[in-house]
Amino acid sequence: VRQDPNQNLRPSVTVDTIVLALGERGLEVLLVQRRYPPFQDMWAIPGGFVEIDESLDAAARRELAEETGISDLQATVEQLRAFGAPERDPRTRVVTVAYTALVRARDIALRAGSDAAQAAWFSVDALPELAFDHETILSCALLRLRHQVRYSPAIFGLLPDTFTLTELQNAFEQTLGCEIDKRNFRRKMLATGALEDTRDLRAGNHRPARLYRYRQEAAPHLQARPLFP
Amino acid sequence: VRQDPNQNLRPSVTVDTIVLALGERGLEVLLVQRRYPPFQDMWAIPGGFVEIDESLDAAARRELAEETGISDLQATVEQLRAFGAPERDPRTRVVTVAYTALVRARDIALRAGSDAAQAAWFSVDALPELAFDHETILSCALLRLRHQVRYSPAIFGLLPDTFTLTELQNAFEQTLGCEIDKRNFRRKMLATGALEDTRDLRAGNHRPARLYRYRQEAAPHLQARPLFP
């Protein structure tokens, strides 16, 4: 850490947040449509500049709230990594710190921010062309999510407080993109001790299902071995 | 990505590189002693400012070479994550992007940079007090290394081009901090198909040992299941 270079030579620093949730079309990502050039009208990951006295985490949460209306209480926000190729923004040098936000319930009132015409959910399997290097960033986020889901309790960030075993299994299948045997899944999942039986039932059109809750204390046990190798 | 804030309100951006290698005292980290305040005379992770037209990766490799004399051909350089708490540098707002560099051979001529009085290797189990938030950054790097070593071919970044099975086992034991059964290790390791028998032997004071080389093509196979769950 030597001389501070000339003030004019500092890159701008932004945060971009990849917002992921489970929707009707499987794993979905929230994108905003750009109002102004460059990449006008194209879809992009929501984000914005970091204020001078604000931590990166705080900036990510603030921008998420401003651009989409999602509060950090509804989401699991985590840093992904920084992206800083010199030509990634055609206007000027911008280093961005990417975040992921896993959203528990998808029924959130989205609101468009000042520079985004609108926000919308897209299936990760049917993405539009994205602005800047946002496709790279999104790929990186999905890669990490698929890893985290297997080796950590990340999956619970995509589910509401209580959920049925079938919902949990669907969450795994949709994020990992594979099928899981129902009986093996239930036995293994319950054996981890990560689930608490709420003794409640989810009524529906058919036989009601037991509702479970994730036991936070179980986090260390889950990290020991991957759930689905 | 809205208005670019005033130029004066931009954070400085630095890269800091955690250089790790296997030495006589197990896993060791390269630190530099600070010449000037703040934290004068304390030890710190080597790093410096990112140039305006330089990618983050390039900055990390450049600083590594400048401050320690290690070329990126001798090391596996990878981004860790960004650290950006507003008060992490008492002088001004600095966002740093941390990198890890795994060094293959420890017999490298270290040279001190302009602002570092000297550079030296420290066992990760006997660290001095570190400047800034560098202890946090280092913990984060070690945590990730221990993870990567189990789920990726990262361990080979800490070994020379050819190595014996015992050296490979020691590398695992020293980074993971646990003992591994020799016979099980050899059987399992050879079964991965990740090693190529060079047909050479390492002569020593005792029975010579076969030398192996890591087969790059085997990377996907290694990622499927952790080597040491």
Place this chain on the structure above:
DNA sequence: TCAAAAGTGTTCCGCTTACACCCATGC
């Protein structure tokens, strides 16, 4: 010939996998 490190097989157990039927409810 001795010290030191290299190298080698087998057994047991637990976990994973594959697989098919009955149950409870709403309509």
Place this chain on the structure above:
DNA sequence: GCATGGGTGTAAGCGGAACACTTTTGA
């Protein structure tokens, strides 16, 4: 009463863990 999703058990095989002795070399 039927359609729909919820819920359950068992047998076979693979992979992981535990464990001790022989071999080769240099000094």
